[in-house]
Amino acid sequence: RVAHMVVEVPRWTNAKMEISLTEPLNPIKQDVKKGALRFVSNVFPHHGYIWNYGALPQTWEDPRHVDPDTGARGDNDPIDVIEIGERVAARGDVIKVKILGTLALIDEGETDWKLLAID
Template sequence: MVVEVPRWTNAKMEISLGEGLNPIKQDVKKGKLRFVANCFPHHGYIWNYGAFPQTWENPDHLDPNTGCKGDNDPIDVLEIGSRVAKRGDVVQVKVLGTVALIDEGETDWKVISIDVNDPVADQLND
């Protein structure tokens, strides 16, 4: 995975697919920078959040599980290990499961994973 938003930060960052070299930039909605809300007592995301590069949720495919089409973004990854990653880190992860969300009428899959180098990675399985 490529880390877009490190744990304990709340600026909503994304891989910018429309720009050369696909930089990671803060998401803008209605002209305003986006942030995720804090989940008391924590600040920002409670995990490392990112995406699998070279993947894509097809906006023309109707997902039979959700009844909605894909969100036209790379597949999102939640990395639940103990390390606080840095934005842009490339992390080899072990997939533990998936969750399908419907966000603004679009399917948005989340892959739950753990860094393969995390001390408890061998104890967690799908």
């Protein structure tokens, strides 16, 4: 299956960016938790994410729906995509990817699906 993803965090960067769902035109902004900007830790010898990370536009994990596989409600965000190809995308790029598989995570008690993909 082929889909289009929006790149929020390009490969080799570590600022945790997200599509803003509450602002006009949905800009990509740095995530804030407890008043502090969020960053991804480096994993030696690499700097930042080792892949392109983003989301599928026009998708949503419904917080009113209990997922039958995880037993938890959705996280109220678009579905995340981990793109594992060699490309170093730019923030905001829309790239065509092939979906390889899925991972169901529970993050702070909420279902957070990740799609594994390649460009």
